[in-house]
Amino acid sequence: MALGFWGVGAPLGVFGCLFCPTAAERLTVLVLAGLFLAVGALIFRAQK
C-alpha cells in the first residue's frame, strides 16, 4: 500500500514540475504529490 502511494506521488511531483503552466496549478499538484508521499510514509510506519 505504501509503495502504491509513493508510486503515485513521485510521478505526480515530476509531472507537476514539468507540465503545469501556472504557479497555482504547479503548487496544487506539488502539494498533492507531497501528501501522497507523506501518507505512504505513514502507512509504511503503521504496517511496521
Add this chain to the structure above:
Amino acid sequence: MRLAAVDWLFIAWYFVLSIAIGLYYSRKAGQSISEYFVGGRSLPWWLLGTSMVATSFSSDTPLAVTGIVVKDGIAGNWLWWNFMLGGALTILFFAHLWRRAEVVTEVEFIDLRYSGRPARFLRGFKALYLGVPVSCITFGWVTLAMVKIIQTVFGTSGVTAMAICLGLTVFYTTLSGLWGVVATDMLLFGVAMAGSIILSVVSVEKAGGIAALVRSVRAIGAAGGKDYLAVLPPLGQALPLAFFVALFVQWWAVYYPEAEPGGGGWGAQRMLAAKDPRHAVKGTLWFTVANYVVRPWPWILTALAAMALFPGLTAAPQGQMEAAYPRMMAFLPKGIAGIVVASLFAAFMSTIESIVNLSGSYLLNDLYKPFVRKNASERHYVAASRVLVLIVSLLGAGFSFVLGSVRMGWQLVMELSAGIGLVLLLRWYWWRVSAWSEIAALSASAVTATVLKIVPDNPVTRAVGRGLGRLGFAPDPWGVGILVIVAVTTAVWIAVTFLTRPDDEAKLLAFYRKVRPGGAWGPIARLDGRRYRLQAAPFAGWALAVVMIVCLLFGLGRIIFMDWGRGAAYLAAGLACALGLSKIISRIKWEVP
C-alpha cells in the same frame, strides 16, 4: 479530447499499481470466507473509513453534484447532505453494535436477531434481493455513468479502455477478497480526490480566479432570480418541501445504498471487519467527515466554473448539466489530463470492487451456505465465493446495457425501499420488532411506491399536498410521495408487529447477551438479569457530530470563497465540536457497556 503519450503512461502506471496491490492480498483472502468477506476482522479505523468513502465516491458522483449545483445552486446538495444526520447516528448508536454482532453480512443479522420460518424467508429473500437486482442496478448505473463520461471525454474510442478497466477490476477483486478491496480503496480514493482537486483548480483559473468566478455566478443568479452560492435554500414565501423532507424524514426513513439508516451494505461490511467496536466507531466517523466535508468542494467549484464558462448551461437539459464536469477536462494541460482521467477510473473501480465483493457475500453467506450446501469446507466456500463474484459482475455489466439512465437506477432503488428505515433502526433497540415487521415494511414500501408510480395523482396525494400547501409549502410531488410512502409503511409495520407473535425468548436473549443493546428490551433484560440503558453521551455526541460536520463543511466553503472571517469562525466552531466529540467517544465503553 486527445490524451498525450505521457497521459496514457500515467494511466497505465496507475493501473499497474492498483492491480498489484489487489493481487498482493489474494493469498490472504483464500484462507476462509471470514478472510474473504470481512478481512479476518482486522481492519484499523483509517483503512475501513477510507474504504467506505472511496466506495461511495463513484464515477457518477461528481457528475450528479455538478448537475445539482448548476440546477439548484450549492444549497441543492441538501438532497444528499441530509444523510449526514443518519451518518452521525450510525457512528454513535450502531457501528459498535454491528461489530459486536460478529456476523459476516448485514443479511446474516436477520438470523441472529429473529427466529422461525419468517426469519429464514427474510434472510433468503434479502440475500437474493440485495445480491442480485440491487447489486446489478448499482453496478449498472455506475458502469453506465462511466461509459457516458468516457464517451464525452474521448468519443467512442475510450469504451475499449473502459471495458479493459472493468475486466481488470473484476479480476483482482475476485481473487483478493475484502483486504484487497480496502487496500486498493486507499490508493483509489487518494487518486480520485487528487484528480478532482486538480480539475477544480484548473477550472477556477480558467474562469478568472475565485473573485471573478463569484462575480460571474452572482450575475447568472441575478438574471434568473436565484442565489447559486447560498448554502441554505431560500426560506421565502413558499417553503421548499424537498428540503424539509430531506432534513426531517429522508435520512431515517429511506434505505439508500451508502446511507442506510443504522448502517448497511458495504458500510456494515466494513464495520463488521473492524478490529474491535472502537475501531468501527472511529472508522465510521472518519467516513462521515470525509464524505461530507472533504469530498464536495472540488466538485462544487468545477460546477460553478462550468456555469461561468458555458453560457446557457443553467437552462440546458439535466444530462447536459451533468456532462459539464467531463467537458471541463478539455481545459487540462498535457501530462495533467492523464492524472484526472485516472482519477475517474479510480472512482469507478473503487465502487465496482465493493459492489461485487458485497453481493458475493450475500449470495454465498446467506443463500448458498445456509440453503444450498451446508457444512462444506472453507476452501470450497472461498472457491464458490469467487465464482459468485464473477457471476454478479457479468450480470451487472449486462444490466448496464438495459438501464435507460443513471437517474432511473437511483430512483428504482430509492422508491422501492422509501419507508423501511425506521424498522432498521428500531430492530436494534426494541425487542418487539420481529421478522414480520421487516417483511411488512418491505412489502408496504414497495406496494405503496408502485401504486404512486402508476397513479401519482390520487385522492391521498392531493389531500396531503393541500394540507402541506396550507402550512405554507410549495407544491412538490416528490416530497408528497416520500411522506405518503413513509406514513403508510410505518403504520403497516407497527400494526403487523403488534398483531404477530414476538420472537422466541431464547433467540432474543442470545441476541441481547451478544450485542448488549440499550433501549426497550424490558422483558428480555429481566430474563437476563442485566439491563443496558441508553446513556446521554451518545445523544450529545450525535448533536456534536452533526454541528461539527456542518461547521467544517460551511467553513471550508467560506475559506475557499475568501470570506476569511466567517470561514475561520465556522472552522473554529467545528474544531471545538470535534474536541467535544472526541472526549465523548473516548469515554464511552464501546466494547463492554
